[in-house]
Amino acid sequence: MTSGPARTYGSTATSALLVAGALGSLILQLFVIPLAHLPGWLLIPLVLTSTHLWSILHESIHGSLVRDRTGNDRLGRALALGYGAPFILLKSGHLLHHRFSRTPRERTEVFDEGSWASHAPVYYLRLFGGLYLAEVASVVLALAPKRLWHRLRHLLDTPDTVTALLFDAITGRRLGQFRLDAVLIVLIYAGAFIAYGPHWWMLLLVLAGRAFLVSIADNAYHYGTALDEPLEAMNLELPRLLESFVLAFNLHGIHHKYPGLAWHSLRGAFLADGGRFDMSWWRAVTRQLKGPIAAGLLEIPVVEVLPQPDGKDRDAVERMLQ
Template identity: 55%
Template sequence: MHRRQSALAIALVGAAFATLLFQLFALPLLLLPHDVRWAWLLVPIALTTVPLWSLIHEGIHGTLVRERGWNDRLGRALAVGYGGPFTLLKAGHLLHHRFSRTQRERTEVYDPARSSWLAAARTYYPRLLGGLYAVELASVLLVLLPRPGWRLLVRKTDSLDSVTGLLFERVARRDNLRKFRLEALAVIVTYTGSSVAYGGHAWMLWSAVGARALIVSLADNAYHYRTRLERPLDAMNLALPRALEFFVLAFNLHNVHHRHPGLRWHELRAAFVADRDEIHLGWFAAVARQFRGPIPLTADEVRPLPAADTVPQWTAQLSGAPSTLP
């Protein structure tokens, strides 16, 4: 069983690397010089964004492959192709597990006593329409920021209404900062090299990156939009045909993942059945309804229930925050 699982993981990682290498270098160097119509292959390649992120997500949780050193190396290499430093992506995702639907991370929710719908929409819609990924990609520009600059960045962004300060604080830790700089440099070299390979067709590459930004940003909060606050263990399971569920590596079973974050992607369906969990909404409907925009903190549908979940011990340890469990 373990051997088959390892073979499947290696096959998926190999397919992801092959797709990235084809997009970044083989297509512009080998095919475009003969016929520019080969560029249409970038459209289906853009759709592989979700399984690519799912593999990186497995690496973040240490479930990509069983050997931890190789798990991190493969996750780091995939993240370079994705366009974001693995250290930053990992810190951000683990903070998401810790603070999801709390005051620090409630993407679409605003406090009408402090802000208006219009003010909230000014930041909400750009984030939804590609801004989330754009920030991840732009983070590579911090590669040359000296350590005192990181300390200043942490102080300037620290807020009870955001995880940004916590994210920068984790990245700025000595060993993490060294890894972040190497990863950011690798992203810069990779995408600069790819742009050179595309030459006058570089706009095609960056259009594909723009499509990735849109897909990533649209999908990110769809599993949490209009769900109850103060329940970090909760998310939505979104319906997909079984073939598409395999394609996205069961990322649609997001409530199962939040409650069992140590499970590998191919174990989530069995856990869904064992927990007698439910499908909350269709995947495409969940993505589309985000365009309704920001939601006031006072709305009944997001108001916390009396018996909200507490933070599990493992997330408190990962985030460095005290646990609420006895």
């Protein structure tokens, strides 16, 4: 994080409206439409609110939704239940992204060895929905004993992923929270599938749509940017109405520089920083279709590279979540 504007927070009234709207959209998608026998086409605009839902979750992850830290996490957990993945998983994973972005541990599209063809299948799977599906699939670990978590942690501890550190963050003091939220998610979605009855495939399409929208936008702000620069991210141009809809998430370069700013403060910081967009949001999303990129084709600035984590970093990860 660089020095800059002081941390800001969303107003209680605005945040309450945002959370209520997001929860209302989720309840409509999961229960009201099937039980009230409303037209299925109503699901289309509701699914398009997936990016808005993630943006509100993102504010909670950074503690900017409301000033009270406990309130932030409670609201985040409620939203995450409807989103379909435990909040502590989303929070830990995103904060690790801020710490290790564009380093060997977190550079989605970059490969050091092998060919484009060998990396393309996993890359495109993640791009077209795999990221969200992996988050949702984490609920299967709810009943896994702690020793299995530790075993998986050691199996997945490689220098090109943050997975081991993510496991450390969850098993440190939050495994109980993860388990409770995972069980609640399973119960909520089991109830939703029962509510849809023979039209269960409609709910499956809702989840597929959400998976696509969340996954394809995730790395667009970093695709092809310089390596070994955790603060590196792009500011992407969107019409102001859509910028408000995604809570200024498109101003991602500013967010990485000043992650303590609430969404409503990002536009002012962006203008103070020069007000320059890197490209349009649409172009950034579609250019990802080019696929994986060899590390040698990207700029590696002459800067001090962050040290790779070792056992001592468990405490550092824990402090990130405080």
